[in-house]
Amino acid sequence: MPPTIYDIAKKAKVGIGTVSRVFNNHPSVSKETRNRVLHFANRMNYHPHPYARGLASKRTNSILAVIPYFTTFFFIEILQAVQAILAESNYDLILHGVTHPEHVEGMLRKNTVRGRVDGMLFLSLKMPKKFAHEYVNSHVPVVLVDTYHPDFDSFTVENVKGASIATKHLISLGHRRIGILNANLESTPAQERLQGFKSALKEAQIPMEQCLIKHSTSVRLDGFTHEDGYGLMKQFLALGTKKPTAIFVTSDIQASGALQAMEETGIRCPEDIALIGFDDIELARHIGLTTMRQPMSEMGTLAVQRLFERMKNEKLEPIFRTFLPTLVVRRTSELISSREVNQQGTRPIRTVVQTTN
C-alpha cells in the first residue's frame, strides 16, 4: 500500500493538516517543519492521491479535450501546444475522441458537470444547440476551438477571408477560369470556404460557372481526404477544354490527391492548372503546395490561456477570436514566366510566406 498523508504525518510527528499544507504550498508552515515533512515524504515516495485531492478540494488539475475521432495533423498541432502549457502548469490532459456526432451531447452532459474536470476544450465539433441552451451556470468552463457558438469563447479560423485571399491570389496570377474543389458542404469550413471563394470572384467580376464548382459528398472526414481530392480532380480533368486553369482546393490533403490525379493524367502543375490548398500541413511543404496557413499552435496556446482565465473567473463575457490564415506561396502557383530553371531542368522548391493583415 502506498503511504498516505497519515503515514507521513506520523513519521514526521506533525498533524495531517500540516502535511497537507506543505504539499499545497500554504505559507504558514515553518521552514523546519516543512523540510522535515518533505524529507520523509521523499523517503517514503509519497505522492498525494490526486483523486482524494480532487474530491476534497473540488479541483481536479486536469482539463479535457474533446476531439473528433479522426486524428489529423490539425488536431495534433493544436494539442501539442495545449500540452506544452498544461505540462508546465502541472495539469493533466484527458483526451476524448468522439466517434459519432450523436455522442457529443451525452459526452457534454456527462463531463460538463462540476468536479469531473476543471475545464474543457471542445475542438472542431458542432456544439449541439439544445445543449448550449441549457448550459447555464454552475458548469465547467468550456472553450471552443475551430468551431463557434455565441455562448462560449470561440477561437476559429477565418475561413471566408482565407478562401477569399486564396482565390484572389489565383486571380492576381492572371487566372480567370478558376475552380473550387471543396469538401462536404455539410461541414462549416466547407461552406465558409465556398462563400469566400464566391465573394472573391464576384469582387473581381468574374462570372461563376457551375461546372467549376465541385464538392465531395463523402461522409468520411467530411470529405477532407486524399481520395476525395483525387476523385473530384478527375472530374475537373474530364471537362476537357472547359477545365479551369487554376483551382482552390479546400484542404492540403485533398490537394495532394488532386495533384496525384494530375500527374497520372499528365496535366502539369502549375503550367496547366495551378493549385492552392488550405491548412499548410507538413505535407504541403514537401510537395511544394501553395496554401493558406492555419496558425494551429497559436490557436491552441491562446485557447488554453483563455480557458485558464475563465477557470479563475467564471463570469467573463464570451469572446470570439478569429485567426486569419496566411498565404504561403510555393511551386503549385508559381507564375510560369518567373520560374528559375536550372541546368537539370529541375527547380528549387521555395517557400514564400506572405503576411496578410
Place this chain on the structure above:
Amino acid sequence: MPPTIYDIAKKAKVGIGTVSRVFNNHPSVSKETRNRVLHFANRMNYHPHPYARGLASKRTNSILAVIPYFTTFFFIEILQAVQAILAESNYDLILHGVTHPEHVEGMLRKNTVRGRVDGMLFLSLKMPKKFAHEYVNSHVPVVLVDTYHPDFDSFTVENVKGASIATKHLISLGHRRIGILNANLESTPAQERLQGFKSALKEAQIPMEQCLIKHSTSVRLDGFTHEDGYGLMKQFLALGTKKPTAIFVTSDIQASGALQAMEETGIRCPEDIALIGFDDIELARHIGLTTMRQPMSEMGTLAVQRLFERMKNEKLEPIFRTFLPTLVVRRTSELISSREVNQQGTRPIRTVVQTTN
C-alpha cells in the same frame, strides 16, 4: 451543485447502496427498483463522480500514456488505435508528454503508484534502469511500446530485420553502392537499423564503405527530421562519382528531406539514386516513397489488449512481441527498365505492398 448519490436515493426512495448497485450493474437489484433509480438519475442528470468512485473503489477507469514530447505521426497512429479500444471500454486516456528525458523517472515514480491510474502505456522512451529495478510489485501495470525492457511487456518493431529487408530490396534491384542515411546513433532505432543495414551488406558480400554511412548528430527528435535528411543527402551528393546508387534512409521524414535535396541538385530518383525509407507515414504514399511499413495501429491495439489482460491478472510473465515491418514498393525504388511512361512523360504513382514473413 450537481446531484449526488444521496439526492437520487432520496428521490427514488431507496438507499444509497441500491443506487450504487444500479450504476455498477450489480445483479441483485430488482427490475422495478433499477428502473425507478435510472428514471430519476436521468431526470436529474446524475453522473457518479469519477473521483469519488476512484477513491472508494481503487479503480480509476483511466489509463495513462506516456509519450515523448514531440508528437509525430508514429505516436498519433498508435494512440488513435489505443483510443478506439479505450473508448469502447469506457476508459479515459490521459496523456503525458515528456519534455526532458530526465523527467521520465520522476513521472514514473509519481504515476506508477496504485490508485492514480489503472494502467500505463510507455511509448518510445527508455525505461530508466534504476527505476525498472526497484519497480517490484504492488505497482500499476505497465506495457511498453516501441521500446524494450525484460521486466515488462514490450511491443517493438524489428528494426534490425526491417533495415535488413530494406537493404536487401535495394540489393535485389541490382544496386551495389548502397548508402545509409541514419538518424542520431544515440537512439536505439538508429542503432538497430544501422545493424540491419550492415548485416544485409555482409550477407550479400558487399564491402562496406565508410563514406556511404552517414548519420545525424542532431538532438532534436533524435535526428529524425526533414532537415537532417536534407543536410545529410547534400553530403552524399557532394561525393561526386563516389556517391551511392541507392540509399536506405532510416525514416520517411528524413527521406522527404533527402528527396528535396536531390530535386534541388537535379539528381533524379530513382534513376540516379534510388531511395527507401522507414515508417510508411501518410506522406510516403503522397511522394511515392518506397518504405518499410510499421504496423502502428496493430501495435497500439495489441498493447492495450495486453495491458487489459495484465490489469485483470497481475502475475503474468512479461511477453516480448515483435512486429516485422513490411516492404512497400513505390516509385523511389522502381526498376528503371520496368517503368511505364505515358505520353506526357509522367508516371502513375503505384503502391505495391509486399508481405514478408
Place this chain on the structure above:
DNA sequence: AATTTTCGTGGAAGCGCTTCCAAAAATTCC
C-alpha cells in the same frame, strides 16, 4: 507585566462514492 496580535499547528468534518454486513422481503420447501 499584562494584554493583544501573530504565527504555527492539530485534527474533526466532509467531499461522493463502494463495499460490506445485517436485516427485511419475497420465494421456496416440507
Place this chain on the structure above:
DNA sequence: GGAATTTTTGGAAGCGCTTCCACGAAAATT
C-alpha cells in the same frame, strides 16, 4: 402454514485528502 432459503435492500464505515476552526506559543504592543 410455518420454517428455511434466497433475493433485495439500507446504511455505516472508510477511501485519502482539504479546509476550517480552535488552540497554544511566541512576538509585539501597551
